Amino acid sequence: MxxxxxxxxxxxxxxxxxxxxxxxxxxxxxxxxxxxxxxxxxxxxxxxxxxxxxxxxxxxxxxxxxxxxxxxxxxxxxxxxxxxxxxxxxxxxxxxxxxxxxxxxxxxxxxxxxxxxxxxxxxxxxxxxxxxxxxxxxxxxxxxxxxxxxxxxxxxxxxxxxxxxxxxxxxxxxxxxxxxxxxxxxxxxxxxxxxxxxxxxPVCTSKKPLHMPKPVEYTFTDRVRHPVRPRPQPNGDMYTRWIPSFGQFLTFRLTDLDEDTEVVHRWMNDPRVSMFWGEEAEDPEKTRSFLKKGLGSKHFFPIIGCWDDEPFGYFEVYWVKEDALGRYASDVDMWDRGVHCLVGEQKFRGPHRVGVWISGLVHFMFLDDPRTQTVMLEPRVDNTKFIKYLVDAGFYKEKEFAFPHKQAALMKLKREAWEGPLC
Structure with a gap:
């Protein structure tokens, strides 16, 4: 020494x-x-x-x-x-x-x-x-x-x-x-x-592949010009962070059809969830097709959130520019991200956890591409409890607008105003 x-x-x-x-x-x-x-x-x-x-x-x-x-x-x-x-x-x-x-x-x-x-x-x-x-x-x-x-x-x-x-x-x-x-x-x-x-x-036994922002190439989706998006990597956790306040790992990983269809099907048939998602079905094959469609999308991907590797929620992370939201939101940048959220397990609900996983999702999106400057959500306006959670996490409500299927609140959080993840 x-x-x-x-x-x-x-x-x-x-x-x-x-x-x-x-x-x-x-x-x-x-x-x-x-x-x-x-x-x-x-x-x-x-x-x-x-x-x-x-x-x-x-x-x-x-x-x-x-x-x-x-x-x-x-x-x-x-x-x-x-x-x-x-x-x-x-x-x-x-x-x-x-x-x-x-x-x-x-x-x-x-x-x-x-x-x-x-x-x-x-x-x-x-x-x-x-x-x-x-x-x-x-x-x-x-x-x-x-x-x-x-x-x-x-x-x-x-x-x-x-x-x-x-x-x-x-x-x-x-x-x-x-x-x-x-x-x-x-x-x-x-x-x-x-x-x-x-x-x-110095302490890695197995190193992850090098992750760099994808070089800029452009394409079109429904006449919207946007960068070619990188494919999400299917192996391992996409985000892992130890949460000292809970003594548990918070992780997000890509959805697996064989592993996750049954649990997502159960969540979608919960009346509290189906009220906002409308994806309830008796046949699990409908849920499997729903997840398969998400995995094949070019502008969003479905992920599963876990506490100590136990699934607690389903999320869809998307690029706003070529999403339907891009037609309604103002000042949309090429790298802005959005996310849809579903918490399925009762024991993982509540304000003591929601602030942590929301900040974890934002953290993941800001780490995934340093060019992302804004994260957006568009919850239904009557989902007042979730909107309050978002405000507590640093989001602000820019406006309300009418999707064909719902009246939505446009919630935004800019990187400049983000203070870091909750621990």
Missing amino acids: SSDIITIHTRVSSDLHTPRPTEPIRPLFEDNESESELEEPPQSIVEKLHLPNRIALHVTTDGRDDCKVDFECNDLKWGIEISSSSTYPTLHDDVLSFRYYVNEDNQEEYALFKVWVMLFWYFQLPAPSADLIPNKQGSPRGSWQVHFNNTGPFFKLANLQAVEAAGLVSFPDSGAASGEWIGAYATRVGFWQLPPEPFLN
Whole structure:
């Protein structure tokens, strides 16, 4: 082990700092000997998280000093220390430093992995208040962020350049001739827009195929010009994320005719579902044909949502431009996405879960193609409960309009306004 240190620091005015609470004043000659003999040393707290590739990550907080955090993933171990103006996390004031760091053979790859994991853990902590002026009504709001200093593994310029090239950090001065390597920062909202796979190579037993945005080629559908769409990959999960608040994996995968026809058929025959979908049928073959048609579509694909690999819902992810919605929505971009939603399992319904899977769907669509700037939904106007869930998730209602089969509310969420997935 080396004694290299990497520091994350901030540049916020001290006027915004909250002072640490002071320790109570004790009598000068107080006898605490017997009391200290009875006290047991605080126990370390070990939290088990999972990376998107399902590899376990053990995070240990020192019971005597909760500002010291150790990470262990496979055979890799490293530790950080957090200093702050108050109890962390804060919006801008936390300072994260590596207490110890091992220089592996491929230093750039391992530096990327360890910084990504550190931010993966940190940005899943309870979000601090975004108010820049505490206790002030109408306070301006800031973005949750941390800043990097070029020390430790980033003392090597190649490492710092690799972190910037990977999109983990930005610089206040983006001029090519500035030559400045100070003030690098990472934000929560920016972090969650990065696909995790490129950072997980040091702990990957099997690597997924490289996923890149499809080069632009154009075609026509019903006289609508739009890009040729990439085919969804049929093998494995399309999206996987560990949800600490539930202690479960949330996944989305492509629908499988043999595996999913029976469960989707049961869901479609639930009166609560058929009221909005109208796909009830006695014969499962009708449901199978419905799913087969979706799998053969060029502009949408059906997926199954799962909690710990147990199916809970059916979703259709589509490209708005060539969809029927594209004729009604305004300012539709070539890469805007939409989604239809159905939750079939009773035990997975309710507001405590819906916000998480909605944010997961949005996360998936923003990761799937970085050119997607807006996600849209068009629920029926009398589906007021779901519309409220969407508003709570950050969507806004642009207007109502009349489809041939329903009166719909056009709900939109722009990437710029998205604050990241719920954890």
